[in-house]
Amino acid sequence: xxxxxxxxxxxxxxxxxxxxxxxxxxxxxxxxxxxxxxxxxxxxxxxxxxxxxxxxxxxxxxxxxxxxxxxxxxxxxxxxxxxxxxxxxxxxxxxxxxxxxxxxxxxxxxxxxxxxxxxxxxxxxxxxxxxxxxxxxxxxxxxxxxxxxxxxxxxxxxxxxxxxxxxxxxxxxxxxxxxxxxxxxxxxxxxxxxxxxxxxxxxxxxxxxxxxxxxxxxxxxxxxxxxxxxxxxxxxxxxxxxxxxxxxxxxxxxxxxxxxxxxxxxxxxxxxxxxxxxxxxxxxxxxxxxxxxxxxxxxxxxxxxxxxxxxxxxxxxxxxxxxxxxxxxxxxxxxxxxxxxxxxxxxxxxxxxxxxxxxxxxxxxxxxxxxxxxxxxxxxxxxxxxxxxxxxxxxxxxxxxxxxxxxxxxxxxxxxxxxxxxxxxxxxxxxxxxxxxxxxxxxxxxxxxxxxxxxxxxxxxxxxxxxxxxxxxxxxxxxxxxxxxxxxxxxxxxxxxxxxxxxxxxxxxxxxxxxxxxxxxxxxxxxxxx
Ligand code: HEM
Numbered sequence: 001x002x003x004x005x006x007x008x009x010x011x012x013x014x015x016x017x018x019x020x021x022x023x024x025x026x027x028x029x030x031x032x033x034x035x036x037x038x039x040x041x042x043x044x045x046x047x048x049x050x051x052x053x054x055x056x057x058x059x060x061x062x063x064x065x066x067x068x069x070x071x072x073x074x075x076x077x078x079x080x081x082x083x084x085x086x087x088x089x090x091x092x093x094x095x096x097x098x099x100x101x102x103x104x105x106x107x108x109x110x111x112x113x114x115x116x117x118x119x120x121x122x123x124x125x126x127x128x129x130x131x132x133x134x135x136x137x138x139x140x141x142x143x144x145x146x147x148x149x150x151x152x153x154x155x156x157x158x159x160x161x162x163x164x165x166x167x168x169x170x171x172x173x174x175x176x177x178x179x180x181x182x183x184x185x186x187x188x189x190x191x192x193x194x195x196x197x198x199x200x201x202x203x204x205x206x207x208x209x210x211x212x213x214x215x216x217x218x219x220x221x222x223x224x225x226x227x228x229x230x231x232x233x234x235x236x237x238x239x240x241x242x243x244x245x246x247x248x249x250x251x252x253x254x255x256x257x258x259x260x261x262x263x264x265x266x267x268x269x270x271x272x273x274x275x276x277x278x279x280x281x282x283x284x285x286x287x288x289x290x291x292x293x294x295x296x297x298x299x300x301x302x303x304x305x306x307x308x309x310x311x312x313x314x315x316x317x318x319x320x321x322x323x324x325x326x327x328x329x330x331x332x333x334x335x336x337x338x339x340x341x342x343x344x345x346x347x348x349x350x351x352x353x354x355x356x357x358x359x360x361x362x363x364x365x366x367x368x369x370x371x372x373x374x375x376x377x378x379x380x381x382x383x384x385x386x387x388x389x390x391x392x393x394x395x396x397x398x399x400x401x402x403x404x405x406x407x408x409x410x411x412x413x414x415x416x417x418x419x420x421x422x423x424x425x426x427x428x429x430x431x432x433x434x435x436x437x438x439x440x441x442x443x444x445x446x447x448x449x450x451x452x453x454x455x456x457x458x459x460x461x462x463x464x465x466x467x468x469x470x471x472x473x474x475x476x477x478x479x480x481x482x483x484x485x486x487x488x489x490x491x492x493x494x495x496x497x498x499x500x501x502x503x504x505x506x507x508x509x510x511x512x513x514x515x516x517x518x519x520x521x522x523x524x525x526x527x528x529x530x
Contacts, residue, residue, distance in 0.1 A: 085424045094471075133309065140290055149480060349377045349378065350487050400418055431458055
């Protein structure tokens with residue numbers, strides 16, 4: 001019998017057969033779709049485990065920068081993955097209507113509800129679903145909506161100033177400033193979304209372990225996202241999904257519980273006929289928060305915007321909007337402290353504005369959004385911090401549409417995963433100048449027409465908020481927080497590193513970076529009223 005003969009051969013030569021199968025798989029990977037013509041680490045051309053371990057090692061941005069320096073504008077990071085460093089590639093990969101979709105890296109970030117993955121605006125890989133979803137909520141994030149959110153930011157900022165004063169001013173203990181900023185960013189986003197803070201700043205603690213939970217989650221999704229099928233063995237394994245479907249397992253993220261509770265409070269009000277969007281003319285006198293805007297979208301598009309999508313959107317705010325903002329704020333302070341000349345120039349700009357009576361609040365030191373927009377050096381410092389320390393630490397992956405496309409002069413086959421890393425692009429010497437590794441806010445200064453053209457190109461190459469149809473929807477909200485908090489803190493306090501040798505230790509998790517050790521001392525300024 002032929003089957004007996006096959007079984008006999010396999011049992012006698014299983015080792016050789018196994019080795020041959022593995023070899024064939026590695027060769028197939030190496031020559032997959034003709035991508036072998038692109039340079040990169042040899043192991044990366046054979047298996048995605050190379051990039052898994054690169055990300056697991058927590059400093060992938062360093063290897064991406066080094067690889068592009070060594071191999072040029074296209075680097076093969078995996079059997080089916082290419083990284084581009086040519087700014088030309090941005091227009092194609094992230095350009096509108098080019099047909100690229102997000103890779104399965106993003107599917108790993110979807111939460112599981114009742115046994116099914118739940119795509120959010122951020123993590124969906126379906127472009128049509130995304131387009132409809134984004135249209136429903138877009139207006140809530142427009143620049144014009146910003147004024148409505150400023151009072152929410154002010155509320156939390158006043159509390160933050162008060163607590164900073166109480167807990168850290170002239171105290172022997174240092175302030176772990178990145179953690180303190182995480183608390184700030186979570187509370188601001190809670191207030192803007194639900195008109196209610198989570199309570200991080202009041203309690204000065206990680207409420208419901210939200211920060212710890214997110215850290216663990218991000219540490220998981222970054223490496224697992226390099227080989228997304230692994231997710232099916234761990235967080236999305238069939239047993240877990242079944243238990244979740246039968247309601248035997250509730251792994252609801254604490255922020256989702258908070259969102260659910262706020263929705264439960266809001267829905268009966270709606271049923272009683274209260275307006276969805278409170279206005280300043282409404283009896284409550286409250287500005288509309290994001291939840292009320294998402295609920296208004298549900299009223300306008302009930303066929304699409306379900307309660308689940310409203311809740312998903314509310315939860316995404318905390319997910320996408322807190323760590324990113326805290327990290328960016330941290331990096332602004334870090335670079336200012338490391339560059340005393342820049343800090344001195346910024347302080348002088350703020351103090352001059354105060355002396356000229358250009359600020360409205362001389363009591364708490366709070367700077368308004370409009371006032372912050374009259375401080376050009378502040379703008380340069382923030383842009384330079386975004387350039388040197390963009391929050392996304394990995395290439396923003398997309399899949400090339402069927403049929404393939406030309407990217408930066410190279411014909412790339414359909415189905416290939418491609419992406420650009422903000423860390424690599426922001427250090428392009430042709431765009432940003434030879435001293436790309438230096439914190440030099442002056443590179444953003446516009447004094448001539450030539451400068452104007454150069455700065456325009458620099459702006460067009462910045463990828464910290466993403467690009468195209470999937471660009472960050474919360475960008476304006478985060479800018480509102482950052483442009484207000486930095487000058488406010490500098491008006492009110494003196495800041496220095498706690499130890500003379502102190503440093504911020506950047507630590508990678510998920511696609512963000514984070515500082516583990518950011519101990520600062522805060523002292524009250526002699527006066528904030530000039
Ligand atoms: C400095 C702060 C922030 C940074 C650096 C940042 C960065 C990003 C980046 C890079 C993307 C695109 C990811 C990709 O293309 O793969 C993104 C998308 C997104 N961000 Fe932000 N973000 C910030 C703040 C916020 C805030 C405050 C919110 C919410 C209030 C927010 C909500 C979102 C959402 C919902 C998406 C998905 C948009 C879509 O696909 O249509 N982000 N963000």
